[in-house]
Amino acid sequence: MSDTDEHVEEDRTVEEPQERDPQERELAAWRGARRRLSRAAKEPTVGELLASLTTPDPDEPADVYGDGVVARLEERVAELLGTEAAAYFPSGTMAQQVALRCWAGRTGNPVVALHPMSHPERWEGGALTTVAGLRTVHPTDESRQPTADEVRELPEPFGTLMVELPLRDPGFLLPSWEELCALVEAARERDAVVHFDGARLWETTVHFGRPLAEIAGLADSVYVSFYKSLGGLSGAVLAGSASLVAEARQWRLRYGGRVFRQFPQALSALAGLERELPKLPSYVEHAKVVAAALGDGFGASAVPWFRINPEVPQTHQFQVWLPYGAEALTEAAVRQAEETGTCLFRRWWPDGPPGMSMTELTITEEALSWTAPDVHKAVADYVAFLTEAGAQA
Structure with missing residues (x-):
């Protein structure tokens, strides 16, 4: 076979298409x-994500372990939610574990009452029990928010009531404002504190007919996310009293959440508060x-x-x-x-x-x-x- 024949033979070889x-x-x-x-x-x-990052002062020093733009974000969220302080966390999973762990220590009760379809129960790999040493009880198993009576009738004491607003897995469900107030009051009657899983709290103002600060003000602590509704890169904030947030910062360090630099996430979160929240x-x-x-x-x-x-x-x-x-x-x-x-x-x-x-x-x-x-x-x-x-x- 000549060189020409070999060349022709090679040209006839067709690669099998790879399945996409x-x-x-x-x-x-x-x-x-x-x-x-x-x-x-x-x-x-x-x-596209890099192009979306903007800053009013590009000459501002980069953040180091939560100062600068990260601290500004914390102050902005505390102002919006009407709380004394707020702490930035790299993830909502970490923020909520820390919040519930802090409350367990303060109340002396490691039991958390929450819905079985809430985020910690379904999407965190059993972290509340495995990592934080907490135990959970469920006011209801139905695909809806729990009622005040169900909280009152829980057969054992609990230290914290966690309410996910909205409750995503059954369909992004919210109670009425009156039902939410009654739910919080029922927890108080049981000598429990109230924590809001407010990953999507930002969009609840229309349904409740109340500003964010009034909604958040019902709870002892609130977690909010920056990427679920605001289009941020990632990250979350835990907001509450100054003493709770100070304690949460210590637990954030222990959990490995005190990250050296977080300005991209903080800038995107601030942009989301500016552009998407309204x-x-x-x-x-x-x-x-x-x-x-x-x-x-x-x-x-x-x-x-x-x-x-x-x-x-x-x-x-x-x-x-x-x-x-x-x-x-x-x-x-x-x-x-x-x-x-x-x-x-x-x-x-x-x-x-x-x-x-x-x-x-x-x-x-x-x-x-x-x-x-x-x-x-x-x-x-x-x-x-x-x-x-x-x-x-």
Whole structure:
């Protein structure tokens, strides 16, 4: 065989196409969509996140172990929540463990009353027991906030009542203002302190009809997050009395949370307080418009059953449930984004009985331009992709 023949033979060699990673495909579809109903935390690139960091004084010395811009963030949050002091933590998991551990020491009771679907019980690997040495009891097992009577009737003493506002896993649920006040009063009657898991407390003002400081003022301590509603990079703050926060800082050191430099997180949190916090009420109100339109759209479609949970959103986040497999629902969402340029839903998760799946929607600025007819059209297109994929109810 000549050199020429060898060259021709090499040219005929075709590499087998590599199967694309499903998550990469999904992310490309979400990013490439011309219109999106909600945002996803994984969408921004490193460059976009870096470009979002701004400072009023670029010549300010960088923070060292929590001074400078980090201290300014703490002061700003304490002012917003009406507390004496606040301490920055690299994660909400750490902030809450520290808060509950401090209260256990102060009350002399290591028992924490909280909902079984709250974050420490479901998403922290049993840290309250394993790391902090605490024990939990549940006022209710139902998918709703506990009632004052259930707190009063707990059969054993507890040192702290932890209330997640909103309670995410059952559908971002909130009590009424009167119910919340009664819940706090019931804990006081049991000689317990009250801690708010306020990771998403920022958007509760519309539902409660009260400012942040009045809501936070019901509790003895409050934790708030910066990336869940405000679009920050990461991080959290624990707010409360000056003495509690001073003690929490010592526990933060013991937990490894006293980080050398945190100015990127602090700058993004301050930007979120400046840019996103004032807009949250408009997001909450528009979530009600979108949820109603989704209900109308699915009601007019061929799907045999659906649920918007809650039917009227109490924050700017809510759930959508459909009786199909999660893979089929996610595939239909990807195809809709790829082929129409419209991103209505993203990833779905199997939840509840077999064949039932759920997704969460977060309504932010991108969704404000969506009218009810826009949502109806997007739902009809989505159901068509779902039907084309042969999804089984």
